[in-house]
Amino acid sequence: MREDAYGIVQRNAMRAWKEQLNFRQLVMEDPDIAGRVSEANLEYAFDLNRQLRNVNKIMARVFGKDALRSSSAKRSGAAKKKRK
Secondary structure (H helix, E strand, C coil), X not given: CHHHHHHHHHHHHHHHHHHCCCHHHHHHHCHHHHXXXXXXXXXXHCCHHHHCCCHHHHHHHHHCHHHHHHXXXXXXXXXXXXXX
């Protein structure tokens, strides 16, 4: 079953890559997937806010809290320079 799921997703990923199509749209419209996974579950799987919600915590663990602050300050300074 896991191998079947992998093959279905891989098929859509390769098509999206080769034909420059939207992967999410292909997955949502694939009858092999739609017949097994609800639209709500697919939306949940593609929710970037959910997937990235802990990115700042992870970055702080890896690089330290000061690195996040200095990086944020650099971006803020760069944005101010662009406005001038």
